[in-house]
Amino acid sequence: MDDYPLLNVFWTMMWFFLWIMWLFLLFKVISDIFRDHEMGGWGKAGWLIFCILLPYLGVLVYVIARGKGMSRRDAKQAKDAEARFQEYIRQTAGTQAAAGGPSASDELARLADLKTKGAISEEEFQQAKAKVLA
Structure with missing residues (x-):
């Protein structure tokens, strides 16, 4: 352990983590190049070639120019x-936010209550239920 002091371990770890951070930034820049719909194909190709051939300089210039x-x-x-x-x-919960109406579950509960009270028959309940669930 004497041939590799603790300070060297610290510096090695720091450089390793900086390298990993740079890789994340490189992938972020490359994904941003392809995500930009305003840039044309030749512009994307130019930035990509610049970032691949001169990676440190390319990423730095891209972040400065297009950050x-x-x-x-x-x-x-x-x-x-x-x-x-x-x-x-909204779709999963069945709410009708745009119409301002009750949710499908509220409507089914109301129909079940009407059926229980005898206000509607079983056939009417099934028809109304099919309409709500459609």
């Missing part, structure tokens, strides 16, 4: 994902 757009695209993607998730929840 603001990169963050805007990230925010837009997160906002779109949240909107899709909320829409999925």
